[in-house]
Amino acid sequence: MIGTAQGVRVDVRCEGCGGTAARSVGQFLMYGRELWWDAECTCPQCGATMCEYWGPEATPEDVREALLAAHGPARLRLTAPLTDPVAVLRVLRERPGTSLRQVRELLARLRDFWLSGTAVEMAYLRVRLAERGVVAEVADGFGRAYRYVGPPELRAAGVGAGAGAGTGDGREAPSAGPAGQPVRTAGEFAAWADARTDARTDLRTAAESAEPFTFVVDLGGMLRLAPRRSEHVACAGGEPVLSAGEIGFRRSGGGWEVATVSNLSTGYCPDTASWPAVAAALTRLGLPHPGAFTYEAVFRRCPRCAECNLVREEHYACVFCDADLPEHWNVDPVAAAA
Numbered sequence: 473m474i475g476t477a478q479g480v481r482v483d484v485r486c487e488g489c490g491g492t493a494a495r496s497v498g499q500f501l502m503y504g505r506e507l508w509w510d511a512e513c514t515c516p517q518c519g520a521t522m523c524e525y526w527g528p529e530a531t532p533e534d535v536r537e538a539l540l541a542a543h544g545p546a547r548l549r550l551t552a553p554l555t556d557p558v559a560v561l562r563v564l565r566e567r568p569g570t571s572l573r574q575v576r577e578l579l580a581r582l583r584d585f586w587l588s589g590t591a592v593e594m595a596y597l598r599v600r601l602a603e604r605g606v607v608a609e610v611a612d613g614f615g616r617a618y619r620y621v622g623p624p625e626l627r628a629a630g631v632g633a634g635a636g637a638g639t640g641d642g643r644e645a646p647s648a649g650p651a652g653q654p655v656r657t658a659g660e661f662a663a664w665a666d667a668r669t670d671a672r673t674d675l676r677t678a679a680e681s682a683e684p685f686t687f688v689v690d691l692g693g694m695l696r697l698a699p700r701r702s703e704h705v706a707c708a709g710g711e712p713v714l715s716a717g718e719i720g721f722r723r724s725g726g727g728w729e730v731a732t733v734s735n736l737s738t739g740y741c742p743d744t745a746s747w748p749a750v751a752a753a754l755t756r757l758g759l760p761h762p763g764a765f766t767y768e769a770v771f772r773r774c775p776r777c778a779e780c781n782l783v784r785e786e787h788y789a790c791v792f793c794d795a796d797l798p799e800h801w802n803v804d805p806v807a808a809a810a
C-alpha cells in the first residue's frame with residue numbers, strides 16, 4: 473500500500489533535438505532510512521539520456537507537487553500520545569530545508585492531527601521516529617491531490633499567507649485574502665461559527681453564513697475555512713489540496729449543518745470525484761451534510777487551446793475556441809511512473 477519509491481513522468485522539451493522528451497522524477501528511501509529524490513530525462517527521438525540529480529537534498533516543490541498529484545498524499549500519525557517531544561523534534565529537524573518555525577508547526581500538527589506529505593516522506597518519518605522509539609502509522613489519503621492551476625500572482629500572495637506546513641495562523645495575505653482557519657474538531661468548528669454569531673451581530677452574520685465561505689480540504693484531510701470570495705490558494709497556504717470549493721452553513725437544532733457545498737474553485741479546478749475527502753472532513757467535525765456536492769462544478773481543459781473551462785449546462789465545448797471538451801476530468805493530468 474505505502475511504497476518506499478514513487479515516480480512521475482512529465483513531458484518536457486528535449487534540449488538536444490527540440491522534440492518531446494520524458495522527464496521522470498521521484499522520491500525513494502535510500503538505505504531504508506534516507507529520503508532521496510532523483511530526476512532524469514530520456515528522449516525517444518534522439519536517444520539522449522540525462523541524469524539531472526540523484527541524492528538526499530530537499531526535494532524541489534514542483535517534484536513534490538507532481539508526486540502528490542499523481543499518487544495522492546499519505547498521512548502519518550502517532551499510535552500513542554506523545555510522551556517524548558524532543559525525540560520527535562530531532563527527527564523533524566533532520567529534513568533539509570526545514571525551518572525552526574516549520575518544525576514547531578509540524579510537531580503541533582503531529583501532536584493533535586495527522587502529518588501529511590508524499591508516501592515516501594511519510595515512510596521516511598515513520599522509520600526515523602521508530603529509530604527513536606516513537607511509534608507512528610502511515611495511512612493513505614483520499615485519492616489524488618490537486619495542484620494550484622490559477623494565475624501565478626495569486627499563488628505568490630497565497631504563499632505569503634504562510635502555513636505551508638499545515639497550521640494556519642490567521643495572518644493576512646497581502647491581496648488574496650487570509651489563510652484558511654484550520655478546523656480540526658467539532659469544538660473548533662463551534663468556536664469558529666460562534667465567533668460569527670454573537671447576539672449583536674446576528675443579523676449581519678445570518679446573511680453572511682447564507683452566502684458561502686471559501687473552503688479547502690488540505691493534504692491531511694483537514695477542513696480550512698476562509699471568508700467568502702477569498703482565494704482558495706491563500707486558504708490553502710499555497711499547498712495542493714484534496715478538494716476546494718464553497719460551503720454554506722445553517723442552524724440546525726442546537727448546532728449547525730451544511731446547507732450548500734460545491735467544488736467551485738477556479739484556482740484548483742478539482743474534479744467532482746473529490747467529494748469523499750470533503751465528506752470525511754465534515755463527518756469528522758460532526759457536521760450533517762447533504763451527502764454530495766449540492767453544486768457540481770465541471771472543469772475541463774481544452775485539448776486544442778489548453779484553456780481551463782467551467783462546463784455549463786452540459787455544453788462540452790470550449791468557450792475560447794469551440795473545440796470539443798473531453799468527458800473526463802483532465803485539468804492537470806500526470807502519469808505515475810516507477
Ligand SMILES: [Zn+2]
Binds near residue numbers: 488489490491515
Ligand atoms: Zn531529443
Ligand SMILES: [Zn+2]
Binds near residue numbers: 777778793794
Ligand atoms: Zn479551446
